Amino acid sequence: MRLYNTLTRNHEELVVQDNTVRMYVCGPTVYDLIHIGNARPMIVFDALRRYLESRGYTVIYVQNVTDIEDKIIRRAQEEGRTAEEIAAHYTEEYFRDLAALGVGRPTHSPRATAYVPQMIELVQRLVSSGHAYEVDGDVYFSVASFPAYGKLSGRVRDDQEAGARVEVDEKKRHPGDFALWKRSKPGEPSWPSPWGDGRPGWHTECVVMSRDLLGETIDIHAGGSDLIFPHHENELAQAEALTGKPFVRIWLHNGLLTVRGERMGKSVGNFAYARDVVAKHGGEAVRYFYLSRDWRKPLDFSDDAVAEAKRALDRVYDSLWAAEALPEGGPAAPLRELEALEERFHAALEEDFTTPGALGVLQEIVGIGHQRRQAGDLEGAKAAAALVRRLGGSLGLFQAPRPTTSALADDLIRLLVELRADLRRAKQFALADRVRDKLGELGIDLRDGPEGTTWAIRARSP
């Protein structure tokens, strides 16, 4: 499989050892509920993880939870609670939201506060090797000590000075230097350190956790494209300054979610909470929406756009459930058509994980299933449905079971259908339509065909 690597600006073959992919995806800072834009990397890289697993890889998937940070502290002060309480609460809500989007639990979800001693140790080693310096209880990484600084984001160190939009911290030797350790103010959460009480800077946790759980060089490190600079640049600098070895083989950065072309963000105020969107359209519709756009490109969010994705998704379920409700037919010859489609599905994903292309192939398979069913080839229709299930499953899609009813409900519905047939024969169309409409309100669709009426529970994706 080839993936676009931000570091080299090229597509590269994913080559791993022991058939194991070690991947790290930047997780949330738990100070509030996540908005739907935050969910994009979670869904996209969860899908990548599942796909890799379906191809036989073992994936060790690490996603951190940043549970100590300025915004958490501020929120705690506002609400008169401890930072710990805030973090614990929103961590729980975070996993609740992700579950609703079909995102699986990471192999490991380390919390920053559980790694403070290791972070202190890392900072100490950077200080003693001359890559960091202490001023007044703060410790800064010295970008001048790491010549490769800027190689991920394509930034030259000296550019930073020209910008001058940031007020220059007098304590820093170079404007690009960043905090590894921050002295704490009274009343703030703090940990003892060789430089006095304080707390870790942001970029350090990912380095420490990644090393601890995945090793010094990992296969994939992923996150939103807004993290390229400074976050990932700064991680890379620390890690490689420390070990002298490559930190990450392939850096993956997803495009951001926009609203009318503008980035969705808490500060912009144009965001929607993930759970509200899920409540409105369903988690799988959101997932389908994200996967119908190339992961690296910006994606414009609107309720209409998600609703459209939902219609496409429902088309799939309609076909799946209709085929699965069919009686068993005879044995079917394998459809060469389907084999070719399956190959195209994988080809799309093997080349930079192009999920929109893969979804297009799945929709074609759905169409073939319909045609087979129309032609009376029940086994062909079932084969298409089974393929959609299997291939969709490798992306975490199309796994909802066909809604079933009780035997009693079946009998009652059948009774109503027969009753309605009598009414139709008697040309009592107003009454017949009322039966159909009322059943429709209950989510049961009647389908009149040449061989009588069939019924189905309307596709309602989860």
Added chain:
RNA sequence: GGCGGCGUAGCCAAGCGGCAAAGGCGAGGGACUGCAAAUCCCUUAUUCCCCGGUUCAAAUCCGGGCGCCGCCUCCA
């Protein structure tokens, strides 16, 4: 200003040098129906923002425009 990305049908969106440009949504016509719904068949880009160039061949490569967006500050 620096770095990066994007511009394909009414809308969304694949394609990355060579079958007359996937797929979805929407729209129109037909089959089916008492009328619908679902499904099936057909139609909906001779052309890929514009202008040059390379090539036997370009939406795809190169150069130059125009337009939009992201990052450069916490941010998925």
